[in-house]
Amino acid sequence: MSSYFSSRSLLLVLSLFLVSAVGAQADLIWDFYDGGGNLNGWTVLHGEAHFRGGDGDGMTPGNGSGGFAHDGGHTTFLVESPAFNFTGGTLDGTNTFRWVSSGGAGNQSGTAAPANQGSVIGYNGGNSNNGGQKGLAFLNTSTNSYDAVLFNSGNGGTDTYNLTSSALMSAGLNLGQQYKLQYYEHDDGGWGWGQLNSVEVAGAFGPVRHEIGGDGAFGTELLSGIQSNSITAPGVDGAKRIRIVQNMNETIQIAELQAFETLTGTNKALQSEGGVATAKDSGHGGVPSRANDGNTNGNYGSGSVFHSNSGKDAWLQIELSAETDLDSVHFWGRTDCCQNRQDDFNLIIENASGDVLYNQQHTGIGTSSGRNQLIPLESIVSADLAATLNPHDSGAGYTYVFELGADTLAIDNPDPSVFTTYLDINNAAFEAEWIDGTQPVDLAAGDTFDLLDADVILGNYNSLVLPELTGGLEWNIDEFLLTGQLSVQMVPEPATIAIWSLLGLSFAGVIARRRRR
Numbered sequence: 001m002s003s004y005f006s007s008r009s010l011l012l013v014l015s016l017f018l019v020s021a022v023g024a025q026a027d028l029i030w031d032f033y034d035g036g037g038n039l040n041g042w043t044v045l046h047g048e049a050h051f052r053g054g055d056g057d058g059m060t061p062g063n064g065s066g067g068f069a070h071d072g073g074h075t076t077f078l079v080e081s082p083a084f085n086f087t088g089g090t091l092d093g094t095n096t097f098r099w100v101s102s103g104g105a106g107n108q109s110g111t112a113a114p115a116n117q118g119s120v121i122g123y124n125g126g127n128s129n130n131g132g133q134k135g136l137a138f139l140n141t142s143t144n145s146y147d148a149v150l151f152n153s154g155n156g157g158t159d160t161y162n163l164t165s166s167a168l169m170s171a172g173l174n175l176g177q178q179y180k181l182q183y184y185e186h187d188d189g190g191w192g193w194g195q196l197n198s199v200e201v202a203g204a205f206g207p208v209r210h211e212i213g214g215d216g217a218f219g220t221e222l223l224s225g226i227q228s229n230s231i232t233a234p235g236v237d238g239a240k241r242i243r244i245v246q247n248m249n250e251t252i253q254i255a256e257l258q259a260f261e262t263l264t265g266t267n268k269a270l271q272s273e274g275g276v277a278t279a280k281d282s283g284h285g286g287v288p289s290r291a292n293d294g295n296t297n298g299n300y301g302s303g304s305v306f307h308s309n310s311g312k313d314a315w316l317q318i319e320l321s322a323e324t325d326l327d328s329v330h331f332w333g334r335t336d337c338c339q340n341r342q343d344d345f346n347l348i349i350e351n352a353s354g355d356v357l358y359n360q361q362h363t364g365i366g367t368s369s370g371r372n373q374l375i376p377l378e379s380i381v382s383a384d385l386a387a388t389l390n391p392h393d394s395g396a397g398y399t400y401v402f403e404l405g406a407d408t409l410a411i412d413n414p415d416p417s418v419f420t421t422y423l424d425i426n427n428a429a430f431e432a433e434w435i436d437g438t439q440p441v442d443l444a445a446g447d448t449f450d451l452l453d454a455d456v457i458l459g460n461y462n463s464l465v466l467p468e469l470t471g472g473l474e475w476n477i478d479e480f481l482l483t484g485q486l487s488v489q490m491v492p493e494p495a496t497i498a499i500w501s502l503l504g505l506s507f508a509g510v511i512a513r514r515r516r517r
Helices: 115-119 167-172 288-292 496-501
Strands: 009-017 028-031 045-046 049-052 058-061 079-080 097-104 134-140 146-150 159-164 178-185 193-203 208-213 217-221 226-234 234-244 253-261 275-277 314-332 344-350 354-365 372-376 379-386 399-403 405-412 421-426 428-435 448-450 456-458 460-467 473-474 485-490 511-513
Touching: 028 226, 045 115, 049 288, 058 079, 058 097, 058 178, 079 115, 097 134, 134 193, 146 167, 159 167, 234 253, 234 354, 234 379, 253 288, 275 288, 288 314, 314 344, 344 399, 354 379, 379 405, 399 405
Parallel strands: 208 399, 217 405, 379 421, 399 428, 421 456, 428 460
Antiparallel strands: 009 460, 028 193, 045 079, 049 058, 058 193, 079 178, 097 159, 097 193, 134 146, 134 178, 226 379, 234 314, 234 344, 253 314, 275 314, 314 372, 344 354, 448 485, 456 511, 473 485
């Protein structure tokens, strides 16, 4: 939001200084798959960013008219990430850094990598040509020079590159330094287009300002809670819709999706039982109805395999003729090719009202023996969902930024009657500001603002930065650690202030509990 870089009203800083401790470290994940124009905190330094929904979806140079530049000439594109520091963590037990990109090879002409940002912008007068490059550079913030530049090696499609800490150091990085990533493109030759899909850095922290809801987007941002203390019962009662959602950046191909009724063992997903198959999209003639035609033959040439057209988030759904109690689902994948494309998906079951009865990730089925698997079902009777915010200690500069009256940070609760949500503030830093940068003229004592939403709020915060109020008003933060809510009150009379000062209220070590009624 532009207000971060413009003059602002005086800020009232309410801070709790805690004993420094090493907090849990979080991975930085910059995902441009949404295709909705969210820069995720990155800054366009030169050229135009275009977000597209193809080849994995991602950020790519624009053509100057709001479209995709593709292989056409365009202004040099340069975009920069927030600063971050490596902390020695791994994403998966091995790799420290992951980069997903689409398009052509990054250095088709085999020319030397640029030394710094000036070399990129100054290339060919700031415009692309046939001899240009597409690269991801590591800018050392101490020297303002590139310590390493990564190039996509493939032509066409989408590629994922995983690098260990040793590989990063071999490439020229000093993991004790602070870095910014700069993705650039000034190539328009054969396979001249490139696209940045996502970047992940293990356990990295930096001066990150995380805008709730995204840059200029208002509303509730949902955190994914970690499930624990689950009590389950066999089977899923009242199922109406069964959906497979692809988690990989690949098409998904399904020979048959069966749903067996409790006690009778009848496959209620069949067309002959009234099951209706739909999908986000389909390709290569693999229409959705192939997935519930009663034929489990996984050879695509047999004409009984569904084939999506898109990759990540592609889905196939079968709607049953009526709400049905199910004890299992059987997934049959393609067998003659591309079995790994079915190796990571979520199985979601809903009732007629859209309530989620079952939502579980399943991996390894596509490459399993026979490329099929019977999935026993169970429903959750009760469980906890816990999420932890990024702390502001351990060298972190991570700050959660809210626009008052518009933004709320909450734990995604699929069923409040089943799940209890726990939000650990974990020494996080918070900042709030007015939507348009000025105090609303109708602001009055008693007005409230919900910043956090969870059944139980734990821990304490590092700092809470709020805009100064005028008109005899002040902030009341007494309920913030209990309910996640700020309120406005009149400035007390001097005698009242003196009494409050004697009370010396302290928040240290607060473990607060709030139950939603």
